[in-house]
Amino acid sequence: MNQNRKELILDLLEKEYYDAKPELRYSTPFELLVATILSAQCTDERVNEVTDKLFKKYNTPQDFANIDKAYLEKQIYSCGFYRNKSKNIIETSKILVDKYGGKVPSSIEELQKLPGVGRKTANVVASNAFGIDAIAVDTHVFRVSNRLGLVNGKDALDTEKQLMALIPKSKWSRAHHWLIQHGRRICVARTPKCSECFLASYCLYNQTHQRNREV
Numbered sequence: 001m002n003q004n005r006k007e008l009i010l011d012l013l014e015k016e017y018y019d020a021k022p023e024l025r026y027s028t029p030f031e032l033l034v035a036t037i038l039s040a041q042c043t044d045e046r047v048n049e050v051t052d053k054l055f056k057k058y059n060t061p062q063d064f065a066n067i068d069k070a071y072l073e074k075q076i077y078s079c080g081f082y083r084n085k086s087k088n089i090i091e092t093s094k095i096l097v098d099k100y101g102g103k104v105p106s107s108i109e110e111l112q113k114l115p116g117v118g119r120k121t122a123n124v125v126a127s128n129a130f131g132i133d134a135i136a137v138d139t140h141v142f143r144v145s146n147r148l149g150l151v152n153g154k155d156a157l158d159t160e161k162q163l164m165a166l167i168p169k170s171k172w173s174r175a176h177h178w179l180i181q182h183g184r185r186i187c188v189a190r191t192p193k194c195s196e197c198f199l200a201s202y203c204l205y206n207q208t209h210q211r212n213r214e215v
Helices: 003-016 029-038 042-054 060-063 070-080 080-100 119-131 140-146 156-166 169-185 204-214
Strands: none
Touching: 003 042, 003 080, 029 042, 029 080, 029 119, 042 070, 060 080, 070 080, 119 156, 140 156, 140 169, 140 204, 156 169
């Protein structure tokens, strides 16, 4: 796919999802960090249900550093992988208290040193909580950007690097949300809604499958 077509796809995504924003609810960088850790293999809707209650009582690193692990496991049980997530949240909170004065670091590199924080989570927090230009590649971003033909990434990191090279830096964070919204509304995992897609005539995935249907 040539550069002009890729730029056209990005322009159309921006026009369609110009108001896209994070769906996780949070009021501080720390709340976003906890919510993003919880969101692994879990929907944002479910995480919001859990954190709406949890953050009313516990919402600082100091709170979670001293929380009873069994109690936290019970509160986040419906998010899945609750034992590992509770362990990581507590350990991360203790590090934030001991090393960072109870503050969440804004650096992507520093964030990735925290338990339970991979590159995707670090990019989400840095981008949305601190306004740092970043592209977080979750399952939606990986699927949509590769299906459209914007990139040909073998994994999340490769996809991130290719998107960073393609998209102007000032749009990295917003483009992340465009791709997520398209993945949730149209380009869903199992059966993408190609017949409803405003990008169908430009999409590599749709063109390939159309040719296969004609054979």
